[in-house]
Amino acid sequence: MKTAVVTGASRGIGRAIALKLAQDGANVVVNYSGSKDKAEAVVAEIQAMGQQAIAVQASVANADEVKELMNTALQTFGSIDILVNNAGITRDNLLMRMKEDEWDAVMATNLKGVFLCTKAVARQMMKQRAGRIINVASIVGVAGNAGQANYVAAKAGVIGLTKTTAKELAARNILVNAVAPGFIATDMTDELPTDVKEAMLQQIPLAKLGQPEDIANVVAFLASDAASYMTGQTLHIDGGMVM
Ligand code: NAD
DSSP states (O other): OOEEEETTOSSHHHHHHHHHHHHTTOEEEEEESSOHHHHHHHHHHHHHTTOOEEEEEOOTTOHHHHHHHHHHHHHHHSOOOEEEEOOOOOOOBOGGGOOHHHHHHHHIIIIIHHHHHHHHHHHHHHHHTOEEEEEEOOTHHHHOOTTBHHHHHHHHHHHHHHHHHHHHHGGGTEEEEEEEEOSBOSHHHHTSOHHHHHHHHHTOTTOSOBOHHHHHHHHHHHHSGGGTTOOSOEEEESTTSOO
16 A cells, blocks of 8 residues: 655645545555644545545644654555645745745745655655656746745756656656646635736636646656656646747
8 A cells, every 4th residue: 555645735735646646556654734724634535535645734844843744654554656746835926026034934834844744755665766756846937927036946946856766766766757737726826916816817728727626646657657657747737838
């Protein structure tokens, strides 16, 4: 039985990934930083499928909490086979108005968090001589986006980190890939003003928002035996926005 750790899994894309990996047969560690109730609800949904899951609180931006998260996963299930670095935040502002703390907060969660979680599982996966790491980047990390200098720089960093860790860990059969979602219907995008949402829709050839399950299905593919000869890739899941 494989064990997956999914960061920021109490809602949105992370929740959908946790449910899909459980459906595919994995034990799941549902990491959360905010609402314990929501994380426990995801655990209950997984248990209702007949699979095992636990909820573990940890900020991915805090090295000690990340170590504790991975130790708990290992003690509970005995291995960590899949890590999905999904946790992410936005603090949008135009460059000239962006405050240093807005830059730092996004970098800490969206980029340093991926580094800390990857480093914390890599040793175990090296011992296992097997592992899958899947990073949730964003299409804006490829194309850029006005008003998101911090978020775009972090997500572009995640794509670079994906390539580098893929090269460093390949010899131990640890495959590292990323997904780059476009405009997905979650709490994160729900907060955007209506005119911004309408402008985004105009840029999507498939003319609709993606659903969290659209991302979860591709992550599950990257975690599966079907994807055993690809590493260092970033798959765009964006309705054709960035080609
Ligand atoms: P969301 O806000 O619904 O979920 C993000 C989750 O991350 C939340 O559960 C939050 O509590 C958690 N989180 C935040 N900071 C954390 C921390 N320090 N430690 C642990 N968990 C933390 O957003 P979402 O849309 O589901 O986003 C999930 C991922 O997908 C993010 O990395 C986001 O950048 C990326 N993404 C989303 C979209 C989109 O359109 N929704 C597009 C591209 C990329």
